[in-house]
Amino acid sequence: MTDDFFDFLEEPTLENFSKARKCVIENENYSPYSDDIKNLERFLQEEAYEEALATNNINLILSPRAHMIKKYAAKQLGNEEAEQAEYFLAHRILEGIQSTGDGSKAQPYKVLRVEDERDFLGFIGETLKMQSLVKEEKTYDLITTESGKSIYFDITECYLKVASFSFEDMMDSLGIEEELKDDSNENSVSIPPKVEKKKWWKFW
Structure with missing residues (x-):
């Protein structure tokens, strides 16, 4: 390494x-x-x-x-x-x-941790509005930003690593509340972003 x-x-x-x-x-x-x-x-x-x-x-x-x-x-x-x-x-x-990409579905950004997505959004001057998990041939986090952009992150490797986890365990590990909204796409789950108390060392 x-x-x-x-x-x-x-x-x-x-x-x-x-x-x-x-x-x-x-x-x-x-x-x-x-x-x-x-x-x-x-x-x-x-x-x-x-x-x-x-x-x-x-x-x-x-x-x-x-x-x-x-x-x-x-x-x-x-x-x-x-x-x-x-x-x-x-x-x-x-x-x-x-x-690694341009944020489109064809060329999504690749990350190793869910925190990387938030950090990258801050890096490019965007703010999370809604997050959707999209499972197709690959697994994506689809981020809708406050400015209206749709940004795809390829999390296939992350998802495969925890494939043995239960859905509840995975949601808990992501810090996501139980309230979920089903998208019209059966392969997609829309997840309201967890509202966290702003930390005094917030970087982005």
């Missing part, structure tokens, strides 16, 4: 980003709905900045949000070098996601 990750950092091509993604997906510890991001956020709540900055695992290495959290932690510690490095990593990964 290390070589592929650094290849991507040095030469941020779609090919190198795809190799880095593949290494994450094929790792036995990859879990797209893990609590790793929540744990990092808890460190911020507890002002445990050293712990946040030191936390690394396969589920965080290509997470823009993880690196932005670590950037904030580094800033609180007065570690300017680490702050700049984490900011660079976050934006390099967001640029990598952007290279």
Whole structure:
């Protein structure tokens, strides 16, 4: 993983980003709905900045949000070098996601975690209005933004990883309330976005 990750950092091509993604997906510890991001956020709540900055695992290495959290932690510690490095990593990964498609159904963006979708929306200046799960040959998150755009994210690898989960477990892992609205498309479930209390370290 290390070589592929650094290849991507040095030469941020779609090919190198795809190799880095593949290494994450094929790792036995990859879990797209893990609590790793929540744990990092808890460190911020507890002002445990050293712990946040030191936390690394396969589920965080290509997470823009993880690196932005670590950037904030580094800033609180007065570690300017680490702050700049984490900011660079976050934006390099967001640029990598952007290279995977154009947001259309034919060329959806590819992500490794549901949080990546929210981070990417902020990166391109959009805000989530409605999220729909679309299951066809591939599995997509279809995001309708406040500006009226429809943006597709390919979450096929994420979905396959948790295929053994029950539907209820998957919805719970996504932090989604039980209230669902059925779309006219039997392969689509429209999900109202969960309203979360704005965190004081919100980045996007």
